[in-house]
Amino acid sequence: MIRLHHVPLGRSFRVMWLLEELGQEYEVAYYSIRDGSMRSPEFLALSPAGRVPALEWDGEVLFESAAIVQSLCERHPEAALAPLPGAASRGRYLEMLSYAETVGCLLENLNLNRVFLRDPAQASPVVIKLLTARLRAALGAMEARLTGAYLLPEGFSAADIMFAYSFELGRYYVHLEEFPGLMAYWARLQARPAYQRAKARDGEQDLYDRDFYPLPEG
Ligand SMILES: N[C@@H](CCC(=O)N[C@@H](CS)C(=O)NCC(=O)O)C(=O)O
Known part of the structure; x- marks a missing residue:
């Protein structure tokens, strides 16, 4: 079972996209940064700083997107999405x-x-x-x-x-x-295609109320 704790347009989208690239099945638990749900004791037990992503995966919970991404890549070497130790890049x-x-x-x-x-x-x-x-x-x-x-x-x-x-x-x-x-x-x-599949599951963002934030005057 893989369950991704996710905020639309958050860093958890990185994990969602990678899961799609890897062809994994996963559930998504959606949150908003605005409604306090990420400060609940249940969520803090998964992610101590109250941030996404958190990934429940094989009975373990991981947070920090780079660590999750690297762990998934290591579990799926056949996808060749991360150079192995010793590789030139x-x-x-x-x-x-x-x-x-x-x-x-x-x-x-x-x-x-x-x-x-x-x-x-x-x-x-x-x-x-x-x-x-x-x-x-x-x-x-x-x-x-x-x-x-x-x-x-x-x-x-x-x-x-x-x-x-x-x-x-x-x-x-x-x-x-x-x-x-x-x-x-x-x-x-x-x-x-995997990016587009992930976008279809990303959800509606509630962070931005306009398309662009120009620099303040003065
Ligand atoms: N370095 C962490 C940063 C995680 C992070 O700050 N996520 C944001 C969403 S993009 C968050 O959950 N913010 C909630 C908050 O700051 O209260 C990572 O890459 O996973």
Whole structure:
């Protein structure tokens, strides 16, 4: 039995997409960050920081998306979605798993300032501008480095699944059209049947109430 604890448009989408790539059957328990359900004792017993993803899997519960993604890839070596220890691209792969969360933390802090603060007047325009500039720089660096179709030279991998969260949320804060190479890469990822199957199960997001959040005035 596999049960994914999931927030629509959350980092748990990474796990959902990977489960689809691996052809696994799984149940989904849906949450909202807004309604307090992720602070219930039942959920905290699964995920101590009250975050998604959490994955119930073979009697165990795992949290942290990179750890879950790597564990699933190791359990399914036949899918060849993660370079094995000793492979030439292993270092680059691990680098990208971590880098995906460098970008993820920028996005999380932008969400806090722009979406979750109950009184938006408490948000700091200076911090918002700084975070947005750092996000643009982080994406710009990837635009410069992405020379092939995917992050790794051998083709599509779990690193792409981890990194794609940068686009799913980044598009609310940065005009991704500034990065034509990344746009083409994201389109390639979205065309994957497993991505589309996962999107069909992702659920309705309740984080954003508009398509784009421009920088504050001044
Ligand atoms: N590094 C963790 C971050 C998990 C995380 O922060 N998830 C967000 C959703 S994308 C969450 O559950 N937030 C709930 C909260 O902050 O209360 C991972 O990659 O799994």
